[in-house]
Amino acid sequence: MTLGSTALKDLFAHDAGRVENFSWEAAGIWFDWSKTHIDAAQVAAGVARLHQADFVEWRRRLAEGEVVNETEGRAAEHTAERGTGAEDSVAIARALHARMRGLVEAIHQGLLGEISHIIHVGIGGSKLGPDLLVDALGREHARYELHVVSNVDGMALKEAFGRCDPHRTLLVIASKTFTTSETMLNASSVIEWMEEAGVEDCYGRIVALTADPDKALEWGVDETRILPFSDTVGGRYSLWSSIGFPAALVLGWDAFADLLAGAAAMDRHFMEADPARNAPVIAALIDRIYVEQFGCQTRAVFAYDERLRELPGYLQQLEMESNGKSVDHAGKRLAMPSAPITWGGVGTDGQHAVFQLLHQGTVIAPMEFLAVIEPGHDLDEAHHLQLLTNCLAQASALMTGRYSDDPARSYPGDRPSVTILLDRIDPVTLGALIAFYEHRTFVNAVLIGNNPFDQFGVELGKQMAREIAESGAGHMDPSTANLAKRIGI
Incomplete structure (x- = not known):
């Protein structure tokens, strides 16, 4: 089975310089796109398409803090947190x-x-960003034990309570509007837990992270412990702002500053590099090739490093909430597929679970492998060697396959993958990696023609939940009404 008009093995056979042409370093990260079906002609066509989509102008608007979120009439100023943006916005972010x-x-x-x-x-x-940062960077040198709770299910809080001393616990409330129902209910339950344990001045142990400081003040948080951020910084782009406070607290300020510096390095690459050698641009062009030309509806991300285990979940929100849309900037139905489903996990776990489908299934899923040269531990080097050899072998096996007279033992190959190689996991490199994914998402949005900075798709279910809570489910569809009756709502 050949996915493209030319098999991957043949692309290498016909181009002795393919590895050099389709792998390079950007902001300290090595990218290898050579095991995908992209070629020079497709790069040229993709760059021409970006020109037609006015990519340079959209990138300028993003970089200079002009309106890019047209449905809400806002800029998207997460890069200002790293030093790239309107002068006033950068100054406010620094303050x-x-x-x-x-x-x-x-x-x-x-x-x-x-x-x-x-x-x-x-x-x-407000959950995924801090969770990713602290899990990746704070395993050995964390100053405090961090428990990130997002689920309104009380079991999530009960687990945290079982591990914490209420007299030595700091509560951090992260909500852009300071009205998010799940977050505010969880916060109230934490305070109740502290009060029941006899903690004096519980509100003296609260820090609020919000774009609406007045709401936090009304809620009872002391002004000195309210850390605002701009309402032009979207939630899935917010870890660079005060939403990153838990990471700065647990890891230390120097680590947080290095994270910003790494992201700024990727910002410069994205803003300045030629499109044909621009990492986020090439990644987005490949994304579009597999979604549009080959009908691939998913993209799998597997991190061959335990410290990046939270990355696939982080990318699910970043990519699917940004580009999971069905209309363009003018509100017209999209003429092309939107974002694919992002999913994944960690290697080598996935090899013994889902890779069967990836190697021999009828569904083709472009793969992304992330690997780190320097291990994060001092155990026998055989651990890291086996990890990395498995990563390299899986990517090679997906591409080359192996024929057998026994059909059940035959591997078709021609399955595409990208490898992203980090020298080490540190704040600078992690910052650059996350910024790469942000810019890749933005380029995809330009190619698709949608607004990546709104998320109205998350609102309807929340609105209907409020309606059920306030007036019951009798006015809902028959199935929902019957289920609510069985539950006792």
């Missing part, structure tokens, strides 16, 4: 970072009392 740093250092000095645990309540980007 808010200085405020955050002051609170981080005050807590480190014990000015909020003795703290050993942090319960961070937030959902969506």
